[in-house]
Amino acid sequence: MSNQNNQILKNTNAQILDEFNASIMFDKELYSQDIKGSIAHSQMLCEQGILTKEEQEVIESGLLQVKDEIESGKFEFSLAYEDIHMAVENRLTEIIGEPGKRLHTARSRNDQVATDFRLYVQEKSLSIKEQLKQLVDTFVNVASKHTDTLIPGMTHLQHAQPLNFGYHMLAYANMFKRDFQRFESSYERNNYSPLGSAALAGTPHNINRQSTSDKLGFTAPSAHAMDTVSDRDFALEILFNISTSMMHVSRISEELVTWSSYEFQFVRMSDEYATTSSIMPQKKNPDVPELLRGKTGRVYGNLISLFTVMKGLPLAYNKDTQEDKEGVFDSVRTIEISLKILNEVIKTMIVNVDKMENACKIGHLSATDLADFLVQKQNMPFRTAYYITKDVVEKANSLNKDISELTVEEIRESNDEIKNIDEEIVMYLDLRNSMNARTSIGGTSTKQTENQIEDFKTWLEKN
Numbered sequence: 001m002s003n004q005n006n007q008i009l010k011n012t013n014a015q016i017l018d019e020f021n022a023s024i025m026f027d028k029e030l031y032s033q034d035i036k037g038s039i040a041h042s043q044m045l046c047e048q049g050i051l052t053k054e055e056q057e058v059i060e061s062g063l064l065q066v067k068d069e070i071e072s073g074k075f076e077f078s079l080a081y082e083d084i085h086m087a088v089e090n091r092l093t094e095i096i097g098e099p100g101k102r103l104h105t106a107r108s109r110n111d112q113v114a115t116d117f118r119l120y121v122q123e124k125s126l127s128i129k130e131q132l133k134q135l136v137d138t139f140v141n142v143a144s145k146h147t148d149t150l151i152p153g154m155t156h157l158q159h160a161q162p163l164n165f166g167y168h169m170l171a172y173a174n175m176f177k178r179d180f181q182r183f184e185s186s187y188e189r190n191n192y193s194p195l196g197s198a199a200l201a202g203t204p205h206n207i208n209r210q211s212t213s214d215k216l217g218f219t220a221p222s223a224h225a226m227d228t229v230s231d232r233d234f235a236l237e238i239l240f241n242i243s244t245s246m247m248h249v250s251r252i253s254e255e256l257v258t259w260s261s262y263e264f265q266f267v268r269m270s271d272e273y274a275t276t277s278s279i280m281p282q283k284k285n286p287d288v289p290e291l292l293r294g295k296t297g298r299v300y301g302n303l304i305s306l307f308t309v310m311k312g313l314p315l316a317y318n319k320d321t322q323e324d325k326e327g328v329f330d331s332v333r334t335i336e337i338s339l340k341i342l343n344e345v346i347k348t349m350i351v352n353v354d355k356m357e358n359a360c361k362i363g364h365l366s367a368t369d370l371a372d373f374l375v376q377k378q379n380m381p382f383r384t385a386y387y388i389t390k391d392v393v394e395k396a397n398s399l400n401k402d403i404s405e406l407t408v409e410e411i412r413e414s415n416d417e418i419k420n421i422d423e424e425i426v427m428y429l430d431l432r433n434s435m436n437a438r439t440s441i442g443g444t445s446t447k448q449t450e451n452q453i454e455d456f457k458t459w460l461e462k463n
């Protein structure tokens, strides 16, 4: 190979390597946390007499200038500076000269990246929590309008017992409330400052970790430098929290797909959130909930991916952890847009009360009420009552009726053991009465649903 060719190959290899090694193209997302962390660090160094007041001031205003440049799109992100930490420090030194070179005293990129990334995760935990709260509020609002709207409750996707639609909505309010609490508790658990852990073992400089921790809004400095620079539990926790929320997003989306089908027609999605087919002009497709359901996959993928990155790492920092960020950024973006859109879809969906109530007349939803009646009023063992009820269901089928539509005579004719059943049974088999009979704590009766709505309102005010 000629000398010249050799040189080209070397350059190309170096370029590929730079590209391979660098994280700047994605960790630039952390620029504001990086600058915030650096300002806090410089202020602490000044308090401790490690930087002079003049040095600190020029560093701080230089960092703010870098921030401006990034935000106005003037900053040039180049592979020459591997990651956001090097890029910011380098530009700072270009702007202010000598003092810029003192900023990295008593710090390593290892505690720096751990700090930046943790700040990002903490900030996002708070904003996602806020979105979840809004979503709970939306479900509670829809619920409060439909505490008397009957909908068939299902198990195995088969008609089971009548519910009110508000109650069904509150199931999701409960899921998203737990999600909110998950973000809250992981926030508390992870709110410890890595800054000052340095490379892995702390630093001989006379730093004050409490001071940087306070400035950055952490609860306290983390307890163990080596653990802190290599630990990514906080990132895994947000990935898990997001995965769980997306699983809930996906479940309601699945119901929206089903409910908006011709077969159900329980809800109609507002035109804004339904799309048309390019070939079938009559169609309205639920692309939006389908996408919400589909996006759950990548979020699970990001969780498993980081678990896998972390599982074999020896202490302390290893470059593998650079792979921690893209998945988290992606999951955060995905949940943010998903919660926003789901919130709008739920707010604007049109509930078809008649379709829901008519569907309740299929499948003998109040059959259990007959068995319960026999147990309560005639002291019959439940299993006996169960078999008698089966006969009544058969009778109803033979008459092409729902059990809730039978006359007392028809019920009496179904089985000898109930030939004298009190005529009030007819009331018990009424679908709305059946729903309202479920007054146990957490049950579907309108009264219980209203109680639950009140509890949610109190919770929403407090949080």
Ligand code: ARG
Pocket (backbone or CB within 6 Å): 023, 027, 082, 083, 109, 110, 113, 317, 319, 321, 322, 323
């Ligand atoms: N870009 C690196 C990361 O994201 C920053 C830390 C680099 N530290 C090191 N010793 N190479 O993990």
